[in-house]
Amino acid sequence: xxxxxxxxxxxxxxxxxxxxxxxxxxxxxxxxxxxxxxxxxxxxxxxxxxxxxxxxxxxxxxxxxxxxxxxxxxxxxxxxxxxxxxxxxxxxxxxxxxxxxxxxxxxxxxxxxxxxxxxxxxxxxxxxxxxxxxxxxxxxxxxxxxxxxxxxxxxxxxxxxxxxxxxxxxxxxxxxxxxxxxxxxxxxxxxxxxxxxxxxxxxxxxxxxxxxxxxxxxxx
Amino acid sequence: xxxxxxxxxxxxxxxxxxxxxxxxxxxxxxxxxxxxxxxxxxxxxxxxxxxxxxxxxxxxxxxxxxxxxxxxxxxxxxxxxxxxxxxxxxxxxxxxxxxxxxxxxxxxxxxxxxxxxxxxxxxxxxxxxxxxxxxxxxxxxxxxxxxxxxxxxxxxxxxxxxxxxxxxxxxxxxxxxxxxxxxxxxxxxxxxxxxxxxxxxxxxxxxxxxxxxxxxxxxxxxxxxxxxxxxxxxxxxxxxxxxxxxxxxxxxxxxxxxx
Amino acid sequence: xxxxxxxxxxxxxxxxxxxxxxxxxxxxxxxxxxxxxxxxxxxxxxxxxxxxxxxxxxxxxxxxxxxxxxxxxxxxxxxxxxxxxxxxxxxxxxxxxxxxxxxxxxxxxxxxxxxxxxxxxxxxxxxxxxxxxxxxxxxxxxxxxxxxxxxxxxxxxxxxxxxxxxxxxxxxxxxxxxxxxxxxxxxxxxxxxxxxxxxxxxxxxxxxxxxxxxxxxxxxxxxxxxxxxxxxxxxxxxxxxxxxxxxxxxxxxxxxx
Numbered sequence: 001x002x003x004x005x006x007x008x009x010x011x012x013x014x015x016x017x018x019x020x021x022x023x024x025x026x027x028x029x030x031x032x033x034x035x036x037x038x039x040x041x042x043x044x045x046x047x048x049x050x051x052x053x054x055x056x057x058x059x060x061x062x063x064x065x066x067x068x069x070x071x072x073x074x075x076x077x078x079x080x081x082x083x084x085x086x087x088x089x090x091x092x093x094x095x096x097x098x099x100x101x102x103x104x105x106x107x108x109x110x111x112x113x114x115x116x117x118x119x120x121x122x123x124x125x126x127x128x129x130x131x132x133x134x135x136x137x138x139x140x141x142x143x144x145x146x147x148x149x150x151x152x153x154x155x156x157x158x159x160x161x162x163x164x165x166x167x168x169x170x171x172x173x174x175x176x177x178x179x180x181x182x183x184x185x186x187x188x189x190x191x192x193x194x195x196x197x198x199x200x201x202x203x204x205x206x207x208x209x210x211x212x213x214x215x216x217x218x219x220x
Numbered sequence: 221x222x223x224x225x226x227x228x229x230x231x232x233x234x235x236x237x238x239x240x241x242x243x244x245x246x247x248x249x250x251x252x253x254x255x256x257x258x259x260x261x262x263x264x265x266x267x268x269x270x271x272x273x274x275x276x277x278x279x280x281x282x283x284x285x286x287x288x289x290x291x292x293x294x295x296x297x298x299x300x301x302x303x304x305x306x307x308x309x310x311x312x313x314x315x316x317x318x319x320x321x322x323x324x325x326x327x328x329x330x331x332x333x334x335x336x337x338x339x340x341x342x343x344x345x346x347x348x349x350x351x352x353x354x355x356x357x358x359x360x361x362x363x364x365x366x367x368x369x370x371x372x373x374x375x376x377x378x379x380x381x382x383x384x385x386x387x388x389x390x391x392x393x394x395x396x397x398x399x400x401x402x403x404x405x406x407x408x409x410x411x412x413x414x415x416x417x418x419x420x421x422x423x424x425x426x427x428x429x430x431x432x433x434x435x436x437x438x439x440x441x442x443x444x445x446x447x448x449x450x451x452x453x454x455x456x457x458x459x460x461x462x463x464x465x466x467x468x469x470x471x472x473x474x475x476x477x478x479x
Numbered sequence: 480x481x482x483x484x485x486x487x488x489x490x491x492x493x494x495x496x497x498x499x500x501x502x503x504x505x506x507x508x509x510x511x512x513x514x515x516x517x518x519x520x521x522x523x524x525x526x527x528x529x530x531x532x533x534x535x536x537x538x539x540x541x542x543x544x545x546x547x548x549x550x551x552x553x554x555x556x557x558x559x560x561x562x563x564x565x566x567x568x569x570x571x572x573x574x575x576x577x578x579x580x581x582x583x584x585x586x587x588x589x590x591x592x593x594x595x596x597x598x599x600x601x602x603x604x605x606x607x608x609x610x611x612x613x614x615x616x617x618x619x620x621x622x623x624x625x626x627x628x629x630x631x632x633x634x635x636x637x638x639x640x641x642x643x644x645x646x647x648x649x650x651x652x653x654x655x656x657x658x659x660x661x662x663x664x665x666x667x668x669x670x671x672x673x674x675x676x677x678x679x680x681x682x683x684x685x686x687x688x689x690x691x692x693x694x695x696x697x698x699x700x701x702x703x704x705x706x707x708x709x710x711x712x713x714x715x716x717x718x719x720x721x722x723x724x725x726x727x728x729x730x731x732x733x734x735x736x
Contacts, residue, residue, distance in 0.1 A: 001451055002332075002369050003377030003414060018334070018376065020415075027334060027374040029454055044458050046372020047260060047279060049338075059486045071483070075279040075341040101487045114290050114339045133492040140372065173488070178496060182505070196458070256622045257534040258569050269522065273621065275567040298574055300565065303617040304524035304540030312563055312617070313576065346567035348619070350538060351521050 001029055006039050016041030030140075031196070044196075048074045048139040048169040050108045050117045057134065057167035058119060060102045065092045070106060073136065073169040076117045084109065084120040086127070103129045103173070105165060132163070132175030135185055137192045139170035144195045145188055152191065152201065158216075159208035160184040183211045230387040230399055237399070239268075243392045244438050246382070246445060251363070251453035253370045261371025263453065265363040268396060269353035271305075274363035275346045276371040282342035293338035297326040297345040299360055305352045321357045322347075328410050328419035329364060334374040343373060354400035355383045358408050361420060366450050370457065379419055380446035381410035384435040391431050393438040407435050413444045483571070485685045493686050497674040503682065509727055511678040514734060516633065518641045526642025526657065529621075530634040533680065536568075536622035539634035541642045541657075545605065545649050546613040556603025556612040560589035562620070562631060569623040587705045588618065588631050591694040595663030595702040598639065602658035605651055612644060625681035628692050628705075632665040636735060662735060663702050664728035665694040668720050670710055675720060677727060691717065693724040697732065 004026040006017060013019050016028040017039060026032070030041040050056070050072065058070035061077065068080045082089040087097055098104070105127055109120040121127065137145060146153050146166055157164055162176035162184045172188060174181050187204050194200050209215060231237055241247070247268030256262035259275035266272075282288045299322045303310050314322075329345060345367065347360035358381035365379040385395040386405035395406060405425025411418050427435065493503060500508065512533030521527040524540035548555060562585040564572045577585070592598065603612040616639070618631045642657035669679040669687035679687060688710025694703040701721070706712065712720070 001378070001454055002375045003412070016374065018374075020376075025376070027376065028372060029369045029458070030372075043372045045261065045370060059484070061484065075281055075338060077281065101484050101490070103486045103488045115341070129488060131491065132488060134486055134488045178499070178501070181492075256536070256567070257624060258622050259567065271521070273567060277566075277570050280570070298566065300574075302521075302538070302540065302563075302619055303561075303615065304521055304527065304542045307523055309542040309544065309615050309617075312561065314574075344566070346565065348565060348567050348621075351523050 002027055006032065008034065008039065010037055011039045012037050014038035014040035016043060043140045045138055045140055048072070050074050050076065050078065050111050050115075050169075052108050052111055054108045054168040056106055056108060056119065056169040057129070057165065057171035057173055058104050058106050058169075060098050060100050060104070063094050063098075063100060065094065068094060068098055070104065070119055072106075072108075072117070072119065073139070073171055074117070076115050078106075078108070078117040078119045080104075080106065080119050080121065084118070084122055086121055098128060103134060105129055105167075105173075129165075129173050132173055133181050133185070135172050135174070135188065137170050137172060137188065139168065141192045141195050142166060142168055142170060144200075145172065145191050147201070152204070155201070155205060156184050156187050156208065159212045159214055160187075183208065186211075228398065228402065230402060231390055231392070235390075237387070237392065237396070239396050241394075243390055244441070246394045246442055247396065249446065249449050251366060251449050253366050253453045253457040259367070259371075261367045261369070261373070263363040263366035263370060265359045265366075267355065267359045267362075268394075269351060270349070270356055270359045271351040272356060272359045272363050273348045273350060274360065274367040276343065276364075276367045276373065277346075278343040278371070279338040279341035279373070280344070282340060287342070288340045290339055292335035293333070293341040293343050295326050295330040295333055295335065295343045295345065297322050297329060297347065297364060299325060299347045299349070299357065301349040301352060301356070305349045321360070324420055324422070325357065325361050325364060328361060328379060329368065331417075331419050332365070332376045332379055332412070333368065334376070337374055343368070354395050354397045355408070357381070357420075358383050358410070361410050362446055362450065366453055369454055377412045377414065378447060378450045379410050379412065380443040380450060381408065381420060382439055382442040382446055383408040384439045384442075386425060386427060386431060386435075391427075391434045391438065393442055405431075407432075407439070409436075409439045409443070411440065411443045413440075413447050416440070485682070489682060490686050493683060494672060497671055497676075500674075502676065504680065506678075508674065508676045509723055511629075511727070511731070512680075514633065514731075516637050516734060518637050524638075525645055526638045526640075528634045528637035528641065530630050530637065532626060532630040532633070532678065534622060534624035535626060535630045536620075537627070537630045537634045538619045538621055539631070539638040540617050540619075541638050542615040542617065543612050543642070543645055544615075545610055545651065548604065548608065548611040552600075553608035554604045555600040556598070556614060558589065558593060558598065558600070558614045558616065560585050560592070560616045560618070560635070562588065562618040562627075564620050564623075568620040572620070572623070583705075583707070584627055584631060585618070587628060587692055587703070588635050589616075590703040590705075591632055591663055591665050592616070592635060592639070595661050595694060595696050597636065597659055597661045597663055599658035599660050603644070614642075623681065625684045626667055626678050628667040629665055629678060632694075633731070633734075636663065640735065661696045662732060663694050663696050664731045664735075665692060665703075666724040666727050666731070667692045668723075669708075670712060670716070675716065675723075677723070691720050693721055695721075695725055695728055699725055
């Protein structure tokens with residue numbers, strides 16, 4: 001918790017901490033984790049703060065003649081320049097390609113010191129999303145939804161046969177049969193609520209088995 | 221102090237106050253974190269007969285634009301009393317008192333928040349007094365700092381606050397409504413227990429230097445107690461579903477291959 | 480009260496589900512979310528209620544004071560209804576005087592209470608033409624997830640039903656319960672494409688074409704209505720909504736007694 005003293009031999013201050021009078025304190029509500037002598041606080045809540053290379057799901061909020069303004073669930077709106085899309089767009093022709101309310105898969109291209117952000121769609125798999133459903137989870141829970149080496153999300157995909165994409169900004173896109181989408185959403189909500197309890201994987205698995213009637217996830 | 225006089229004895233011969241407390245005793249204090257769905261962070265405080273809600277939105281884009289600071293976030297607090305929170309209906313909307321309180325609470329919170337992490341952004345804190353019974357600014361600030369932590373905002377520490385006052389010529393901790401109305405002095409303070417840093421202080425009425433020292437002594441102890449209740453609220457918020465926070469160190473994989 | 484633009488995908492998902500008669504949260508079209516009502520929540524008010532309708536959360540307080548009657552109703556108490564969409568409740572609510580949305584909401588609640596003759600205003604007259612009870616019905620939204628109309632109305636009637644007229648402290652005799660005559664219930668539907676659904680969530684409101692609020696009394700008679708938003712209802716649809724409202728309001732009325 002903010003203000004808690006983080007004690008330990010030879011510890012160095014990592015993310016979510018601060019130093020005062022030569023001692024390390026927590027700056028966030030979160031879970032302590034020590035990695036190669038750095039003590040970090042992994043947050044339990046909080047808004048998404050963009051970092052270069054993050055995959056995010058964004059929503060077109062406004063259109064200019066040579067760019068789109070993308071809302072990425074962070075305090076900072078992110079422009080997408082016409083040079084950063086996979087199509088050749090003439091000046092003033094932006095609305096023909098994407099309109100307000102459209103949802104895209106993008107990558108954070110640049111973040112400067114004053115948190116000016118730019119996103120790009122020029123990378124493999126980045127594109128405009130169509131159909132399916134979007135849900136939002138706390139960005140701090142994204143690692144849990146994905147699981148160790150993607151184990152959790154693969155399990156959900158396997159049982160529900162949904163296509164799922166998890167943005168680092170807490171937005172999740174799912175596509176598949178209507179009922180499957182609802183089951184996958186329910187499973188993700190279970191993870192979000194119980195993110196830090198033991199036996200979570202088993203609980204989610206039991207739920208998915210029950211609703212899918214499958215005893216094991218389908219593998220590709 | 222309103223300077224009203226009364227025939228009521230605020231403290232009896234045994235040193236007991238009209239609500240049964242000793243001079244250095246707090247009213248019952250209950251805090252709950254994460255009580256609102258829409259807000260990024262929130263807290264509810266019941267302190268004696270005070271009922272206060274605080275919500276945090278942000279960091280978010282700062283409007284109007286000219287308020288933006290390119291180097292750091294600004295903390296904007298709005299303290300408001302509901303019309304039926306007091307005995308005579310209060311007209312909705314800000315008055316001079318609530319604007320002043322909003323300002324000093326914003327300033328106290330800005331000190332603990334690492335605002336430099338969020339240039340140009342705004343962190344908005346809303347304090348709504350649902351039911352008032354003396355000490356609402358302290359209850360509001362106490363709730364607001366819990367709501368900030370709940371919102372995942374990086375900060376140096378939580379900020380507990382309490383009012384000390386003087387009734388029937390004696391220094392008393394945590395004034396109730398009668399003591400506030402008929403007492404001789406009121407001294408709300410907010411202090412970080414670990415560092416002793418004072419982030420909010422106001423005073424009105426009449427105190428000797430010795431009485432002030434006594435008041436600070438009470439205040440220091442009480443802030444520590446309030447602080448413990450704040451931490452307990454945050455702990456309960458995140459351990460409700462089992463899990464003792466001792467999880468293995470999973471890292472976010474950029475695993476987004478589609479099936 | 481402008482909510483951010485809804486993504487085409489969320490919109491499409493709501494439409495797709497509704498075309499098969501389903502809703503995003505799995506409710507039936509005429510099913511309300513879970514309702515929790517806590518009365519006597521605020522001691523400094525003469526009556527109060529906190530109502531949670533799913534994630535929507537409202538707090539209603541009744542304050543009474545002695546004042547002058549209006550000249551055209553010298554023998555009746557006065558009812559003043561006010562709603563405050565405080566910024567605590569939603570990232571889209573802004574501090575400041577009530578906007579058109581908040582005023583419409585307050586007026587619809589006021590009409591439902593007034594036109595149903597729920598309060599016996601004549602019994603709130605102290606001295607003909609000179610002194611009557613003024614009721615301030617103040618409604619605060621604490622958490623906003625759609626259907627403020629019904630959450631606020633439930634809060635208003637629950638608060639009024641627990642109100643005690645503070646006669647004693649005003650030297651007007653003994654305290655007595657608010658004089659009530661009827662128990663109106665209000666229901667709100669939205670129309671999305673060809674579906675009509677009760678108790679819309681915020682996401683459903685965002686894609687709604689039209690809204691219809693119907694207030695009926697315990698005898699099954701109409702007392703107030705309000706159509707909102709830019710879409711339209713056919714007359715047949717209006718009649719269907721009223722029939723359904725009478726059915727649904729039985730359950731809601733049971734919550735009150």
